[in-house]
Amino acid sequence: MIQKDLRAIILIELLLPLLLTLFGVYHGVLQVLYRAGIIQDVSFGGIGYYQGLTAHGVINAIVLTTFFAVAFGHAVISQYLDHGVSKTGAWTGFVLMVGGTLVAAYPIFTGRANVLYTFYAPMKAHPLFYFGVVFLVVGSWVSFWSWIPGYLRWRKSHPGRKTPLAAVGMFSAFIIWQICTLPVAYEVIVQLIPWSLGWTPGVNVVLSRLLFWFFGHPLVYFWLLPAYVMYYTIMPRLAGGKLYSDFYGRFVFMAFIVLSSPLGLHHQFTEPAISSGYKALHASLTFLVAVPSLVTAFTLAASLEYGARQNGGKGLFAWWARLPHFDPQRWLFPYLFMGLVIFVLGGITGIINASYGMASLVHNTAWIPAHFHLTVAGPTFLAILGMSLYLCAGLLGKNVAAPRAAVAVPYLWTLGTFTFSAGLFYGGLRGVPRRTNLGMSFLDSTSDAYRPDWVIGEYAGAVGGCLMGLSVLLFFYVLVRSLLAPASVPAADAFALPDSAAYHDEAAGVVTNFRPWVIAGIVAILISYIPPLVQVLSAGYPLAAG
Amino acid sequence: MEIARGLPEIEKRVVVAAFLFAAAMLALLAYAAVRLGITVPGCVTNVKPFANGELIQVAPGRYEAHVVSKMFSFKPSPLKVPRGSVVDFYLTSQDVVHGFYIDGTDVNLMALPNAVTYGQAHFEKAGKYQVICHEYCGLGHQDMVGVIEVTP
Secondary structure (H helix, E strand, C coil), rough: CCCHHHHHHHHHHHHHHHHHHHHHHHHHHHHHHHHCCCCCCCCEEEEEEEEHHHHHHHHHHHHHHHHHHHHHHHHHHHHHCCCCCCCHHHHHHHHHHHHHHHHHHHHCCCCCCHHHCCCCCCCCCCCCHHHHHHHHHHHHHHHCCCCHHHHHHHHCCCCCCCCCCHHHHHHHHHHHHHHHHHHHHHHHHHHHHHHHCCCCHHHHHHHHHHHHHHHHHHHHHHHHHHHHHHHHHHHHHHHCEEEEEEHHHHHHHHHHHHHHCCCCCHHCCCCCCHHHHHHHHHHHHHHCCHHHHHHHHHHHHHHHHHHHHHCCCCCCCHHHCCCCCHHHCHHHHHHHHHHHHHHHHHHHHHHHHHHHHHHHHHHCCCHHHHHCCCCCCHHHHHHHHHHHHHHHHHCCCCCCCCHHHHHHHHHHHHHCCCHHHHHHHHHCCCCCCCCHHHHHHHCCCCCCCCCHHHHHHHHHHHHHHHHHHHHHHHHHHHHHHHCCCCCCCCHHCCCCCCCCCEEEECCCCCCEEEEEEEHHHHHHHHHHHHHHHHHHHHHCCCCCCC | CCCCCCCCHHHHHHHHHHHHHHHHHHHHHHHHCCCCCCCCCCCCCCCCCCCCCCCEEECCEEEEEEEEEEEEEEEECCCCEEECCCEEEEEEEEEEEEEEEEEECEEECCCCCEECEEEEEECCCEEEEEEECCCCCCHHHHHCCEEEECCC
């Protein structure tokens, strides 16, 4: 059961960013049209290409994901740790996050912050953009802190019991978030805000990029881990089975705490100042972070197989047909399952990107958005859509209207992302740049720069992007109809997240304590980041004004 | 080992297989570095930031290109070298961050203000090579295209 006094916070934290995401997705669709040369202009409908691109990234990748992680975390902690969310903390975090989002929205929507969500200095934005981002992030910290007293109380009152796996997963996500947002907070507060206000003449650009990418990669695990919590604790139950191994669930979350941070240099292979040795170290550690995901692939497949066999599944592979792929009663299942299907390709292409020989072929090309639309716009986005609908309907005591349409959403989305990414992978290998209004030059047949060999990939991207847009419209149709459906108070009071029992409940103590893993993670960060930091600082770059 | 106690045999095999996979990837990287000569791009150089772009011939078939990127062009451009040339690129920016991707080669660099990045290209085929800025640098970003002409 979820605390009644948290319902309003959770609902607003889910619905407000989803509303903004409608705009983010609208500009996603526009982008593929610009890039295919179907729109050949600097702006459309009063919004510039790069302005819309900034909104697309900030809303979809930062605002939506952060709000969702907090809202889903509140639900998980409340349900599993005896209503352990501090109401004051949750409200304080909520006000900061909503305030920050509104403050950052003003410069974005008025075209004063066309800096994309990576805000690479010395590209300058209006100071309110940076302030808004700071409030949003600090609000997410405060929301996380609102779980800590309840967690400690729960540990004290349940001696010898393992912390429920879902709570472990959400704590792991926010421990990673807390660590990785500190350097970027330094970048924004010490480097960017004073410069944007005109108090300092410039920015040490190389340092700012090192600090940003310290944050930029662990960020993706913050996006992924709430989905992992659903895969481990909710999906096996929906499949009619159990979680194959409780140990591996815990091991995976702890391993991410250690491995998610010391590898950000793999975004910076082609930069000056940092020596090859440390770039190679970070590449190696990036391969290591594939280990928890490979273990996850095994555990989840085994859990699904167990469930399918309980449903009468037989054979080496035929049991796949016994999973609830199209069951309107269990419409949430395909949101999770198809996310995993997409993530197989997202994970493989991630390993390709980390291999630096490949990176010099694909760095900053369309290959990169093709890759991360198979991760953050795959498992993460589908899990956010599915769980937002599940929580909104459940907390209001409503049935999901049009459950068959709800089932269709993840399949349409998968078809769209695969088409989109296929086109962008194809183009990326042929040198198509990312984040570029191609219709104004490379895809304009009257331009000197025209590249006829890029057309087919960008057209595939446009078809895929439009399918993704349609899928989101269908989702909003289901969401709005569900919100308008009649409510039942007893159903709302009885609502809880599905929980999967463990098939193997191993007694392995080392994965039940955060402390050694957090310490190992900090040591790994110090070893892998202090020398590159010294290299960058001792290079003595003058400040750049932009 | 406490971690492994109570784990079914199949689960032990899974974690071993996962680590072996990561090790195999590392071994391939090492193979690429040692046998194929594909090493991590260092991009590090002692050259100080410069204000003027120029092409310097250091020996027959060997060139040094000092490239300045600035909204929204690369200088010098077009940059002419004969077929078979080896060119050392030193790259800087006079304003924001730019990208520097020579189409059809593996030169893929970042141009940062007040810093210099290094890369090397061998031009074996004659023709025009587009130099593409692949890092968003402002409203004219899509027009930032340079040319390298490799003469026969």
